[in-house]
Amino acid sequence: MRLHTALVIVAMLWTGSATRGQDSAVERKIDRVDRVRQWVEAVEQHEPGAADDSLLRVASWDRTTVWRVWIDVGTLVSLVRDPGIGVFYEPVEAEPFSGIFRAQVPRYRSRTISYGWDDVKRLKVIAKEIGAGGEDRLLKRGASLHADIVMLQASQPATQDPARRGRSSMFMVYMADGQQTGVDDGSFQWEMGRRLLDKVRPKGAPRNDPGADETVRLWYLASTAYMQALQQLDAWHIERAVQLFPRDPEILFMAACGREMFSGPQIQGVLATTTVSRDLFNLIGDEGDELGRAERLYRQSLERDPTRAEARIRLGRVLGRRGKHQDAIVELRRAAMEADIRVLQYYAHMFLGAEATALGLVDEAQSAYERASELFPWAQSPNMGISALAALAGNRGEAFSAIEPVLSSDDPALADDPWWTYYTSQARDLIDLVESLYTALAKAQ
Amino acid sequence: MKTALVSAMCAGAVLTATAQQPIFSSRVDAVRVDVLVKDRGQVVRGLGPQDFEVRDEGVLQEIDLVRLEQVPLNVVLGLDVSQSVNGERLDHLLTASNTLLDRLNGEDRAALLTFSHAVRLRQELTPDIPRVREALGAVVPQGQTSLVDGTSAAIALSGSDVGRSLLIVFSDGVDTSSFLSSDVVLQSARRADVVTYGVAVRSKINPKFLKELGELTGGSVFEIESTKDLSQTFLRILEEFRQRYLLSYTPRGVPSTGWHRLDVRLKGRRGTVSARAGYQAGR
Numbered sequence: 155m156r157l158h159t160a161l162v163i164v165a166m167l168w169t170g171s172a173t174r175g176q177d178s179a180v181e182r183k184i185d186r187v188d189r190v191r192q193w194v195e196a197v198e199q200h201e202p203g204a205a206d207d208s209l210l211r212v213a214s215w216d217r218t219t220v221w222r223v224w225i226d227v228g229t230l231v232s233l234v235r236d237p238g239i240g241v242f243y244e245p246v247e248a249e250p251f252s253g254i255f256r257a258q259v260p261r262y263r264s265r266t267i268s269y270g271w272d273d274v275k276r277l278k279v280i281a282k283e284i285g286a287g288g289e290d291r292l293l294k295r296g297a298s299l300h301a302d303i304v305m306l307q308a309s310q311p312a313t314q315d316p317a318r319r320g321r322s323s324m325f326m327v328y329m330a331d332g333q334q335t336g337v338d339d340g341s342f343q344w345e346m347g348r349r350l351l352d353k354v355r356p357k358g359a360p361r362n363d364p365g366a367d368e369t370v371r372l373w374y375l376a377s378t379a380y381m382q383a384l385q386q387l388d389a390w391h392i393e394r395a396v397q398l399f400p401r402d403p404e405i406l407f408m409a410a411c412g413r414e415m416f417s418g419p420q421i422q423g424v425l426a427t428t429t430v431s432r433d434l435f436n437l438i439g440d441e442g443d444e445l446g447r448a449e450r451l452y453r454q455s456l457e458r459d460p461t462r463a464e465a466r467i468r469l470g471r472v473l474g475r476r477g478k479h480q481d482a483i484v485e486l487r488r489a490a491m492e493a494d495i496r497v498l499q500y501y502a503h504m505f506l507g508a509e510a511t512a513l514g515l516v517d518e519a520q521s522a523y524e525r526a527s528e529l530f531p532w533a534q535s536p537n538m539g540i541s542a543l544a545a546l547a548g549n550r551g552e553a554f555s556a557i558e559p560v561l562s563s564d565d566p567a568l569a570d571d572p573w574w575t576y577y578t579s580q581a582r583d584l585i586d587l588v589e590s591l592y593t594a595l596a597k598a599q
Numbered sequence: 600m601k602t603a604l605v606s607a608m609c610a611g612a613v614l615t616a617t618a619q620q621p622i623f624s625s626r627v628d629a630v631r632v633d634v635l636v637k638d639r640g641q642v643v644r645g646l647g648p649q650d651f652e653v654r655d656e657g658v659l660q661e662i663d664l665v666r667l668e669q670v671p672l673n674v675v676l677g678l679d680v681s682q683s684v685n686g687e688r689l690d691h692l693l694t695a696s697n698t699l700l701d702r703l704n705g706e707d708r709a710a711l712l713t714f715s716h717a718v719r720l721r722q723e724l725t726p727d728i729p730r731v732r733e734a735l736g737a738v739v740p741q742g743q744t745s746l747v748d749g750t751s752a753a754i755a756l757s758g759s760d761v762g763r764s765l766l767i768v769f770s771d772g773v774d775t776s777s778f779l780s781s782d783v784v785l786q787s788a789r790r791a792d793v794v795t796y797g798v799a800v801r802s803k804i805n806p807k808f809l810k811e812l813g814e815l816t817g818g819s820v821f822e823i824e825s826t827k828d829l830s831q832t833f834l835r836i837l838e839e840f841r842q843r844y845l846l847s848y849t850p851r852g853v854p855s856t857g858w859h860r861l862d863v864r865l866k867g868r869r870g871t872v873s874a875r876a877g878y879q880a881g882r
Contacts, residue, residue, distance in 0.1 A: 332775040427802055551758075
């Protein structure tokens with residue numbers, strides 16, 4: 155899987171029905187059933203993780219088409235679950251976005267969909283083919299297909315034509331080095347995946363309950379890890395994940411990492427300078443807000459899985475950034491003992507060094523930085539810490555000699571520092587997470 | 600001259616190496632204070648020791664004035680070469696740096712340190728200015744910005760037993776990747792004997808760190824609209840630095856450790872004085 159490094163932030167913009175009525179009713183009646191059949195066939199034929207013809211076909215559809223497919227998939231699911239149903243509802247966002255609207259949960263109202271008799275008959279045929287119980291499998295495989303479109307980078311370039319945008323729109327602010335570098339129409343594939351999964355209903359359950367489904371959980375874990383690995387940040391995505399899985403330590407951990415990313419200087423720098431209205435990022439708070447959210451989520455994750463050393467390391471860092479140095483050092487001392495992966499040991503000792511410095515525990519700080527330096531000998535940051543300790547003690551010569559070797563290296567490969575990838579490090583198991591999702595989908599055949 | 604220029608400035612420089620319990624030595628206790636005097640925006644020249652009044656922790660000190668023409672400069676360039684400093688900005692930055700190097704005198708030394716997410720020591724302090732130019736020519740902008748880390752390293756680099764040290768830190772954006780906290784670096788800057796001038800491209804983000812650093816070290820911050828006139832800004836800093844006064848005194852009647860608040864004033868003259876806010880002696 156090829157990962158690109160563009161830094162993207164995604165904000166949701168609920169735009170109302172911008173394209174409603176653009177196409178003729180006749181065209182919609184004819185096309186929409188064929189289109190949803192194409193979608194069902196593509197979902198069935200798509201091999202998870204493969205850029206096959208099915209994936210490429212769906213990837214070529216624009217936002218409006220995908221949106222309409224989602225509505226008709228809803229109809230199909232209704233027909234599978236209740237073949238006698240005669241009235242179909244189209245969910246419509248009830249409240250358009252405004253600067254003061256803080257949408258914690260998108261709210262819908264419904265209106266009926268006017269299918270022709272022939273359309274209903276054809277839809278019933280498709281529903282029958284899906285079969286009772288098959289709709290959940292279809293929804294999950296469908297969500298996986300739309301995720302694959304993003305992860306395999308098969309998406310069509312986003313349209314700049316507002317007339318072609320669907321009713322639910324997103325935009326992306328591209329960033330580099332804490333500065334906005336561009337604004338574009340956003341990908342809708344993740345949104346489609348989320349909406350499909352919202353309809354998952356475990357067998358025998360009286361209502362939709364995607365939070366009870368393991369494959370849905372894996373989908374959110376893999377997609378969140380993917381977004382964080384590429385720094386394509388979508389606040390709503392992680393909020394929805396936590397809504398569905400409020401007691402899952404892995405989901406809580408990834409959500410906390412997302413919040414910690416939002417608190418970081420790259421995101422906050424862009425929010426301070428973006429040309430896009432700050433109100434549109436209403437799901438992202440300021441640094442203090444986001445650190446608070448991250449702390450809560452890390453704590454919740456640790457309550458459910460106290461052995462998660464990485465959560466403890468990050469909790470320690472967040473506490474330190476919030477000025478709670480005494481609490482931070484307690485967590486970091488423990489994490490430094492428990493961390494069993496080299497990069498995690500490195501982070502634990504680095505943050506321990508920083509907190510010990512803040513508390514004036516010079517020996518402990520020195521020792522922690524030296525241990526981090528042993529783990530990654532050419533990393534700059536441990537030497538920066540040691541140099542700062544010497545400078546604080548007024549030892550000018552040592553302040554310089556501590557950093558001179560690592561700053562003078564001409565070999566960039568030798569200068570690799572895990573600190574530079576801290577904000578994406580939690581997603582280092584992305585491939586495994588995606589494989590787990592594919593395995594779960596395969597088992598559901 | 601009472602105070603040898605090779606002395607390590609503020610008392611902190613004579614701490615022994617035991618980091619946990621630094622000990623203040625009374626062997627060397629000269630304090631130098633680099634001072635800029637302006638009146639209605641214009642640098643005031645030609646002042647003598649009789650024109651200044653220095654209070655260390657509120658205690659009036661007997662001062663001496665060092666003749667600046669005898670003191671070579673150590674000019675350290677700490678330059679942001681992150682991704683955002685690309686194209687025209689880089690051209691302006693290189694031109695400005697070379698223009699500044701052109702104006703250095705025979706005894707002066709220069710050094711170059713760059714920072715993106717990585718901090719790179721391109722050239723240590725050297726009187727061999729062409730080597731600094733050569734190092735400048737090898738700069739390729741990329742990555743994020745570690746302003747605080749870069750500044751910390753530049754301060755460490757600028758320490759010298761000879762001459763007066765000027766650190767010019769240029770950055771065009773927000774710090775996105777430093778490991779060190781600004782508090783730690785500002786605290787250590789109190790012990791350093793370097794006057795820091797920040798040059799920041801004006802944006803919605805307040806260059807708070809550079810401002811505080813300037814205030815602590817007796818320098819200042821220039822916020823520029825664009826890098827087009829960066830050469831003029833660098834030259835203005837150099838010129839201003841050359842026109843400063845170097846006051847020296849042996850502390851009397853004050854504790855030998857801790858933070859010493861400095862108050863430098865003019866006697867019987869109008870003008871504003873820029874000097875470091877204090878110095879750290881021992882712990």
